[in-house]
Amino acid sequence: MSAIVVDNLVFEVGGRRILDGISLELETGQILSVMGGSGSGKTTLLKMMIGLLRPTSGRIVIDGEDTMQMSEKELDQARLKMGMVFQYAALLDSLSVYDNIVFGLLRHKKMERAAVDKLVKHLLEQVQLEEYVARQMPAELSGGMQKRVGLARALAMQPSFLFYDEPTSGLDPVTSLAIDQLIMQTRDAFQVTSVVVSHQISSVFRISDRIALLHKGKMCISGTPEEVKASADPDVQQFLQADNITLTHLQSEKN
Amino acid sequence: MTEQTAPQLNDTGERRLPAAAVSLMRLVQTALAFIGDCSLLFLQSVRDFAAGRVRLADLVQQMALVGVDSLGIVLLITAATGSVFAYYIANLSLTVGYTGFVGSGVAYAFLNELGPVLGGVAFAARVGAAIAAEIGTMAVTEQLDALRTMSVSPVQYLVAPRVMAAIIMLPLLILFADLAGVTSGYFFAGMMGVPHSTYMNSIYSFIQPIDLTDGLIKAVWFALMVGLTSCRQGIRTEGGASGVGRATTSSVVICVVLIFISDLFLTRMLTGPHLHR
Numbered sequence: 001m002s003a004i005v006v007d008n009l010v011f012e013v014g015g016r017r018i019l020d021g022i023s024l025e026l027e028t029g030q031i032l033s034v035m036g037g038s039g040s041g042k043t044t045l046l047k048m049m050i051g052l053l054r055p056t057s058g059r060i061v062i063d064g065e066d067t068m069q070m071s072e073k074e075l076d077q078a079r080l081k082m083g084m085v086f087q088y089a090a091l092l093d094s095l096s097v098y099d100n101i102v103f104g105l106l107r108h109k110k111m112e113r114a115a116v117d118k119l120v121k122h123l124l125e126q127v128q129l130e131e132y133v134a135r136q137m138p139a140e141l142s143g144g145m146q147k148r149v150g151l152a153r154a155l156a157m158q159p160s161f162l163f164y165d166e167p168t169s170g171l172d173p174v175t176s177l178a179i180d181q182l183i184m185q186t187r188d189a190f191q192v193t194s195v196v197v198s199h200q201i202s203s204v205f206r207i208s209d210r211i212a213l214l215h216k217g218k219m220c221i222s223g224t225p226e227e228v229k230a231s232a233d234p235d236v237q238q239f240l241q242a243d244n245i246t247l248t249h250l251q252s253e254k255n
Numbered sequence: 256m257t258e259q260t261a262p263q264l265n266d267t268g269e270r271r272l273p274a275a276a277v278s279l280m281r282l283v284q285t286a287l288a289f290i291g292d293c294s295l296l297f298l299q300s301v302r303d304f305a306a307g308r309v310r311l312a313d314l315v316q317q318m319a320l321v322g323v324d325s326l327g328i329v330l331l332i333t334a335a336t337g338s339v340f341a342y343y344i345a346n347l348s349l350t351v352g353y354t355g356f357v358g359s360g361v362a363y364a365f366l367n368e369l370g371p372v373l374g375g376v377a378f379a380a381r382v383g384a385a386i387a388a389e390i391g392t393m394a395v396t397e398q399l400d401a402l403r404t405m406s407v408s409p410v411q412y413l414v415a416p417r418v419m420a421a422i423i424m425l426p427l428l429i430l431f432a433d434l435a436g437v438t439s440g441y442f443f444a445g446m447m448g449v450p451h452s453t454y455m456n457s458i459y460s461f462i463q464p465i466d467l468t469d470g471l472i473k474a475v476w477f478a479l480m481v482g483l484t485s486c487r488q489g490i491r492t493e494g495g496a497s498g499v500g501r502a503t504t505s506s507v508v509i510c511v512v513l514i515f516i517s518d519l520f521l522t523r524m525l526t527g528p529h530l531h532r
């Protein structure tokens with residue numbers, strides 16, 4: 001059974017069509033990368049999968065349950081097994097990093113203080129942050145650090161579905177690589193089904209089981225990395241080549 | 256030719272309404288949406304409290320914040336008003352030559368009206384604005400969305416504790432406000448030449464417990480309105496920093512308007528049964 005099925009999804013806001021007929025399927029324990037230009041609707045698609053936005057029409061089936069049919073309360077229940085890493089971290093700015101990381105967890109179950117301490121330490125290590133960061137407030141962190149705290153917060157709840165909105169944008173290459181590995185580790189260790197929005201083509205091809213490319217709210221292509229690479233669609237090729245083109249440009253300018 | 260005199264058809268063939276009617280309709284629409292949202296927030300908060308889903312720690316923290324935030328400004332405003340009010344009444348009474356109503360005049364006005372209304376307005380400006388700005392910022396920085404993804408309801412975590420903290424703390428603040436007004440009146444009337452004993456005797460003979468309780472009932476109502484309004488304006492915030500600014504301002508304006516308008520009705524309802532004692 002597919003873990004996530006998105007079927008002919010349409011989203012309109014103020015008479016504008018933001019998403020237009022998106023269909024996807026993802027097996028349990030797979031990583032889907034969603035690529036696409038800025039404003040193509042990637043964040044909107046993620047928010048719809050986790051139920052923050054309701055589609056205008058179409059279906060989203062998570063773990064066999066149609067989230068469109070759910071009440072707000074049922075959605076809340078379903079979200080217990082989902083986590084999201086926000087594009088701009090969205091940490092609770094009145095709480096310390098420590099409290100942010102375990103906020104959701106402690107709202108839903110009781111835990112010994114020592115166990116919580118240990119968990120926070122472990123999670124910070126996983127996202128390449130030092131221990132002292134736990135005592136800081138979100139406003140005292142850089143954007144990239146905030147984002148990694150957001151990642152730690154999502155991991156803390158050990159969800160079976162994880163939605164990452166550009167988890168590595170704005171990070172240095174070394175940390176990006178580590179985060180990529182973390183995403184794969186998380187999938188391997190807990191059979192987590194993941195959807196990753198990303199712009200970094202090299203990382204997308206490294207981590208993904210499936211790739212989808214959005215263009216102005218429509219899906220150009222979705223398939224395995226090999227299928228995407230082999231696609232003859234000009235939009236797809238243009239997107240995939242963008243990296244190389246800028247590089248060649250820079251090199252020719254240098255000479 | 257103006258639109259009023261000759262209604263024209265627009266592209267879609269609808270009859271164009273005069274601008275005034277359109278803006279009136281918008282206002283009604285906005286007001287209905289506001290009332291609907293606030294009622295919903297109220298019901299959800301009540302349900303969360305009834306089901307024991309609101310954390311005591313959240314409530315206590317809000318009560319401390321709310322109290323500390325507004326005690327100073329409430330005391331300042333009511334003490335100053337009490338002084339000035341006593342000054343004028345004493346002045347008038349000394350002119351007439353009968354000072355037996357100064358104490359009761361000040362106390363009657365403060366317990367029933369000035370304490371709750373001035374306190375409520377100060378509360379709206381201080382606490383209501385802070386709530387709207389805080390929740391509004393959370394809305395535009397996706398913190399509310401983040402709460403939802405962690406299956407934490409913003410109403411249960413943010414709204415219910417704030418509304419309840421307001422309902423508990425505003426009446427307490429108003430007790431202090433009443434005390435500040437009547438006490439400063441005591442000293443100012445004394446300075447004007449009204450004997451302290453006359454001031455106090457006047458209060459003892461004319462003021463009844465119901466004057467205090469009526470004022471506190473108003474306080475509870477104002478607290479409910481400030482709490483719900485500011486939370487609602489915060490949650491509905493859109494459009495970045497300027498949106499937060501608009502939410503904050505509108506929250507204060509709506510609260511002040513609601514306080515004065517509902518005060519008219521509340522006063523009539525509360526004193527109706529026992530006028531001319």
Ligand SMILES: Nc1ncnc2c1ncn2[C@@H]1O[C@H](COP(=O)(O)OP(=O)(O)OP(=O)(O)O)[C@@H](O)[C@H]1O
Binds near residue numbers: 014040042043
């Ligand atoms: N609340 C909203 N109201 C109106 N339009 C919106 C809203 N949110 C997003 N949009 C529009 O939806 C489109 C897609 O936005 P979205 O945030 O999903 O893009 P994105 O692919 O995540 O872009 P980026 O890579 O820049 O993050 C944009 O054109 C944007 O203008």
Ligand SMILES: [Mg+2]
Binds near residue numbers: 043044165
């Ligand atoms: Mg985005």
